[in-house]
Amino acid sequence: MTSLRIDQFAATVAAGDGVTNGLxxxxxxxxSLGYQSDIYSFSIPAALKGEVLKARGFQDSTCDLLLYHHSMGHDHGPWLLDQQCRKAMVYHNITPPAFFPKDSDLRRYAQLGLEQLRDWRDQFIHALADSPLNQSELVEAGYPHTQTLPLLVDSLRLEGPTTMPGFMARQTGHFYLAVGRLAENKRQFLLIxxxxxxxxLQKDQGQQTPQQRLIxxxxxxxxxxxxxLxxxxxxxxxxxxxxLAGKCSEPELRWLYRHARQYWCASxxxxxxxxxxxxxxxxxxxxxxARSNIPDTLGEGGLLIDSDDPVVFxxxxxLLETEPGLRDKTIAxxxxxxxxxxxxxxxQQLQQWLDQLGLSSSSDGVKT
Structure with missing residues (x-):
């Protein structure tokens, strides 16, 4: 007997993008659980050809469940709603339109995404959220069946090879790192x-520090x-x-994470x-x-600041550098x-969720 098929769809994908990595x-x-599974999209960059298939080739008649990933509005709603297989949403959040310039495409598609989130709630048998914040937005939009499951954290990807970025050549001293799109909600200006x-502060305190940079x-x-900026x-x-370093490859990002002095975020x-x-x-x-879903994701794993004042930051x-033992405690x-x-x-949590939907792979002759 053949295993069940659970495919995924996202309107667009991009190499190194968080949602795409989640897919x-x-x-x-x-x-690994024994299901057949492929990824489909309408916009596929060259780096992901072979990994992601063209949406026009998707066959709903052979799919037992289609996981649709929603993170921004798009123009492929008619295609998605026309698919006759069972569908579940995976919600990655939509940045509030107010963060984007008026009359911009970003603002228009963010607003459209929120409208689609509300309008499509009857199209899905269930909705997964990758954070408590996202689940609360699903509930607010009227989704009756929701669950939080962070299908984003691939520990195998974090273990990959490293490559020093070219812009770090001949650089010395400490550097502080922040990773994220140059967009209004990321608030890199506060980090600067x-x-x-x-x-x-270090100068006023007479600290002897090596050359320092913010990347x-x-x-x-x-x-x-x-x-x-x-x-x-x-x-x-x-x-x-x-x-402002632009985008980096995964090996370059891993190198930066492993050689930075601190990681900063003001989103x-x-x-x-x-x-x-x-x-x-x-x-x-x-x-x-401590804004948005950051406290939930980070847990005890860092210093959370309530103030938006860059002086407090x-x-x-x-303090992380001068308080004895604080750096080691924070890392631990x-x-x-x-x-x-x-x-x-x-x-295990993913299999339990699929079991609730009656999609246990073991029911079709494939043992998990």
Whole structure:
């Protein structure tokens, strides 16, 4: 007898994107549980050809369950709703439209995504959320059957090879790291100002420190915002000390995590925030503001700051370096936090959820 088929669909995918990594991780779990499983999309970059299949080739007649990943509005709703197989949503959160410039495509598609979230609730037999915040938004949108299951944390991917980025060649001293799209909700401007105040604080205290830099990694979502960051770096006199590095490969990211001094985050809105766990895994202490879903994802694994004041952020970063034992305690707490996301635990939870839907692979002759 053949195993059941559980496929996945996302309107768009991108190499290194958090949602796309979640698709790949979920596929690996499904296949290891004995299910047949493929990923389909309408927009597939060259780097993912072969990994992701064209949506037009999807056959709903052979699919027992289609997992639809929702993270932004799109124009492929008619195709999705036309599929006659059973469907479940995996919700990755949508950044509130107010964070994006008026009349921008980002704002329009964020608003559309929220409308689709509400309008499509009767199309799905169940909805998974990858964080408590996301589950609360599903409930608010009227979804009667929801569950939190963070199908994002692929520990095998975190263990991969490392490569030093070219822009780090001949660089010395300490660097602080932040990873995320250059977009308004990520609030990199607060990190830049915090870095400025940290340098001033260390100077006032007479600390002898090596050369220090702030490395901001991530592609540009908002060109206007990115230009504003460049101007802010200039205004604060931090040229050469703050680098907008753009996107990096997975091996380069792993190298940066493992060689940074601290990981920083000031995002105002995160549905999950995977980089926090990547920092935990690399034994990199985390300093972040306690906004959105960040406290749930990070748990005890870093320093959480209630204030949005960059001076307070800088003081916490300085304390991490000057308070005896605090750095080691923070790193140890981060490693403990990772235990909540162990692969085998997530695999077991996924199978239990599928059992609830009557989709146990063992019922079709495949033992889990």
């Amino acid at each position: 790949l991780f979920t596929r690996s779990l499904l296949r 100002e915090a870095f400025y105040h940290l340098l001033q 901001l990694v991530g592609g540009t979502t908002s060109e206007h915002y990115a230009q504003g 460049e101007q802010y770096i200039f205004d604060l006199g931090l040229q050469g000390q703050v680098l 105002a809105h995160e549905g999950f925030c995977m980089p926090l766990l990547e920092a935990n895994h690399a034994s990199l202490p985390v300093v972040t503001q 800088a003081a916490a970063c300085n 707490a981060g490693l403990r936090n990772l235990q909540r996301y162990e692969r085998e635990n997530l695999k």
